[in-house]
Amino acid sequence: MANLQTLLDDTALVPPPAENAAWRRFRRHKLAMAGAVTITVLFLGSFFGPYLLPFDDTRIDVMHRFAWPLSGAHWLGTDELGRDILARLMMGGRISLSIGFMAMVIAVVVGTTIGTVAGYYGGIIGSLLMRFVDAVLCFPTIFLLLALAALVEPSLVSMTLLVAATAWMSVARIVEGQIRSLREQDYAVAAKAMGASDWRVMVRSLLPNAMAAIVVAATLNVAKAILLESYVSFLGYGIQPPVASWGNMLNNAQIYLTSAPWLAILPGLAITLAVTSFNFIGDGLRDALDPRMDIR
Amino acid sequence: MGRYLLQRLGQCLLLLALVSMIGFAILHLAPGGPLSQFALSSQMSQEDLDRITRQLGLDRPLLAQYLDWLWRMLRGDWGLSFRDGAPVSAVIGSHLRATFELMAVSTVIAIGLGCWIGILGAIRRYSLFDTLATIGAMVALSIPTFWFGLIAIYLFSVQLGWLPAGNRQTIGDGSPLDLLHHLIAPALVLALVETAIWARFMRSAMLEVIGQDYIRTARAKGLPERQVLRGHATRNALLPMITLAGLQFPTLLGGALVTETVFTWPGMGRLFLDSIEYRDYPVVMGILMFSAVMVLLGSLLADMLYAVADPRIRMG
Numbered sequence: 001m002a003n004l005q006t007l008l009d010d011t012a013l014v015p016p017p018a019e020n021a022a023w024r025r026f027r028r029h030k031l032a033m034a035g036a037v038t039i040t041v042l043f044l045g046s047f048f049g050p051y052l053l054p055f056d057d058t059r060i061d062v063m064h065r066f067a068w069p070l071s072g073a074h075w076l077g078t079d080e081l082g083r084d085i086l087a088r089l090m091m092g093g094r095i096s097l098s099i100g101f102m103a104m105v106i107a108v109v110v111g112t113t114i115g116t117v118a119g120y121y122g123g124i125i126g127s128l129l130m131r132f133v134d135a136v137l138c139f140p141t142i143f144l145l146l147a148l149a150a151l152v153e154p155s156l157v158s159m160t161l162l163v164a165a166t167a168w169m170s171v172a173r174i175v176e177g178q179i180r181s182l183r184e185q186d187y188a189v190a191a192k193a194m195g196a197s198d199w200r201v202m203v204r205s206l207l208p209n210a211m212a213a214i215v216v217a218a219t220l221n222v223a224k225a226i227l228l229e230s231y232v233s234f235l236g237y238g239i240q241p242p243v244a245s246w247g248n249m250l251n252n253a254q255i256y257l258t259s260a261p262w263l264a265i266l267p268g269l270a271i272t273l274a275v276t277s278f279n280f281i282g283d284g285l286r287d288a289l290d291p292r293m294d295i296r
Numbered sequence: 297m298g299r300y301l302l303q304r305l306g307q308c309l310l311l312l313a314l315v316s317m318i319g320f321a322i323l324h325l326a327p328g329g330p331l332s333q334f335a336l337s338s339q340m341s342q343e344d345l346d347r348i349t350r351q352l353g354l355d356r357p358l359l360a361q362y363l364d365w366l367w368r369m370l371r372g373d374w375g376l377s378f379r380d381g382a383p384v385s386a387v388i389g390s391h392l393r394a395t396f397e398l399m400a401v402s403t404v405i406a407i408g409l410g411c412w413i414g415i416l417g418a419i420r421r422y423s424l425f426d427t428l429a430t431i432g433a434m435v436a437l438s439i440p441t442f443w444f445g446l447i448a449i450y451l452f453s454v455q456l457g458w459l460p461a462g463n464r465q466t467i468g469d470g471s472p473l474d475l476l477h478h479l480i481a482p483a484l485v486l487a488l489v490e491t492a493i494w495a496r497f498m499r500s501a502m503l504e505v506i507g508q509d510y511i512r513t514a515r516a517k518g519l520p521e522r523q524v525l526r527g528h529a530t531r532n533a534l535l536p537m538i539t540l541a542g543l544q545f546p547t548l549l550g551g552a553l554v555t556e557t558v559f560t561w562p563g564m565g566r567l568f569l570d571s572i573e574y575r576d577y578p579v580v581m582g583i584l585m586f587s588a589v590m591v592l593l594g595s596l597l598a599d600m601l602y603a604v605a606d607p608r609i610r611m612g
């Protein structure tokens with residue numbers, strides 16, 4: 001029995017032979033690779049760039065307000081208070097990218113847990129959990145997020161939690177569907193028959209096989225989280241100035257649209273670049289991890 | 297069919313009950329109630345605050361408040377706005393038209409353009425057009441709608457002066473032409489994401505159909521390619537799009553809210569934001585419930601239509 005058990009563990013843990021093939025397929029996906037490079041650059045720029053810049057992101061300089069990009073010492077110009085745009089884009093990148101990542105991690109953990117439990121046990125627990133997911137999905141995400149954000153004291157932590165709170169349901173749905181079908185597979189039935197506990201079957205047999213779908217959902221979730229954060233901060237319910245985020249930099253941009261269009265253009269470009277990159281990476285991962293998986 | 301319909305309706309009602317509980321819990325359990333806006337006002341004494349709390353019924357237990365709200369909602373009484381005492385249904389009703397106008401025009405643009413791009417992309421798979429359309433759709437899905445709105449205003453209002461920068465009509469003017477003039481920019485902005493989604497779905501539906509046996513049969517019996525694509529492939533590929541129309545509703549509504557904020561469009565999105573700002577709980581709750589009903593109805597209607605359009609689907 002002990003031998004059988006180890007044998008079982010081994011088969012569950014043997015890395016799928018497709019692993020290298022997956023990496024090869026991902027590398028061939030040009031847009032996904034471009035996305036990966038862009039994200040790396042944005043990350044390095046946001047986290048190390050500020051140390052290289054002579055300007056602080058919150059330093060107000062009323063003598064040099066509204067400097068055009070490429071017009072002087074400030075490469076990307078200055079805003080209505082004379083703050084350096086490039087420095088603010090970098091510091092804002094830290095905030096926006098961190099919220100995107102952390103919200104994704106929380107959403108994936110919560111969504112995977114609920115989806116796995118619901119898919120594995122089914123029955124009353126399963127349908128109760130999934131009806132709850134359905135109910136939350138009845139609200140358009142933006143409505144739900146704004147209702148929550150307006151009522152809670154805004155901060156980095158609360159923003160991350162709120163974005164996660166509105167994003168975990170789609171992960172739960174995907175994982176539930178996967179686990180429900182995987183549960184009937186021979187290896188899961190065999191593991192169960194050999195006396196493996198529910199927990200063991202879920203974590204060692206089922207989850208590794210649902211991983212491809214989870215990874216893809218996670219990547220697309222980062223993109224969604226960055227978009228949601230930017231919108232809430234744009235409306236003033238998210239990250240509060242003087243701390244910069246890509247969203248709240250657009251806050252006042254509409255007022256100065258006529259005289260200082262770069263205030264609106266640059267942060268939006270940063271958001272679009274980051275979100276597009278994550279979406280392309282997600283697309284590439286989908287092709288690479290499971291060639292049979294259909295596009296959405 | 298009748299039994300299936302009843303079953304689905306029952307499920308929808310159960311979901312709505314759950315939805316209302318979640319919405320109610322979110323609003324009432326969050327810190328900072330409707331009165332927090334007065335917290336810093338020096339002219340308000342504690343007695344004033346207590347009196348307002350009692351008047352609005354906010355001092356009673358949460359469950360009692362919920363059941364009371366539910367009971368009145370079931371009889372068609374949506375409550376009164378905290379802000380001006382107007383009935384919530386009237387407040388929402390007066391903003392509905394502007395939002396639906398925006399959503400309807402955008403959807404028409406998105407379906408037309410999206411289906412066309414999707415079909416053409418599938419027919420000429422991996423051509424330059426297909427590649428560009430696929431990349432373009434992905435980028436369109438990644439552009440923040442509100443930022444795209446800002447850019448549109450900058451280009452077409454500030455720089456070119458072709459289109460108004462916001463609002464639904466010029467004050468004192470309300471002619472159809474004026475309304476249309478104001479509608480163009482927000483409708484196009486909202487249509488961007490929708491078009492991308494429709495194009496992606498249409499392309500994959502079309503590709504799936506083209507791989508089917510009956511298409512091969514049609515080609516084998518010598519039908520001209522044009523007729524195969526138009527008569528056989530496209531008609532079948534359009535079927536699943538009915539479902540998409542229903543499932544797309546929450547995204548469309550969310551997108552409308554975002555677009556409305558940038559273009560100061562006097563619709564439900566604007567109303568929702570204002571009501572949140574003023575902690576006008578009855579209106580916020582009314583909008584949340586209304587949108588949930590619309591979302592559920594959308595998916596229900598899509599399923600029914602699909603069953604009617606596709607004789608292969610039987611409901612039992």
